[in-house]
Amino acid sequence: MSLRSFHIFFICVSFVLSVMVGAWGIVDYRRGHDASHLYVGLVCLATAILLVVYATRAFRKLRMLGP
Numbered sequence: 001m002s003l004r005s006f007h008i009f010f011i012c013v014s015f016v017l018s019v020m021v022g023a024w025g026i027v028d029y030r031r032g033h034d035a036s037h038l039y040v041g042l043v044c045l046a047t048a049i050l051l052v053v054y055a056t057r058a059f060r061k062l063r064m065l066g067p
Contacts, residue, residue: 004062011055018048 001009025041028034 007058007062008055011051011058015048015051015055018044018051022048 022041022044025037025039025044029038029041
């Protein structure tokens with residue numbers, strides 16, 4: 001596996017994990033109304049959004065997307 005392939009794989013896995021933990025935090029907040037779960041959920045979802053921005057820029061740099 002090349003470094004480029006690993007980088008793409010790692011970004012995708014990180015995105016999926018961030019979305020899953022974010023959803024878990026928000027669902028858990030709705031059950032128990034513990035603010036710490038809401039904060040974890042929101043931070044993880046914000047991280048997922050930032051990973052999408054980072055992936056777009058990284059894929060362009062790796063010439064996988066158009067200019």
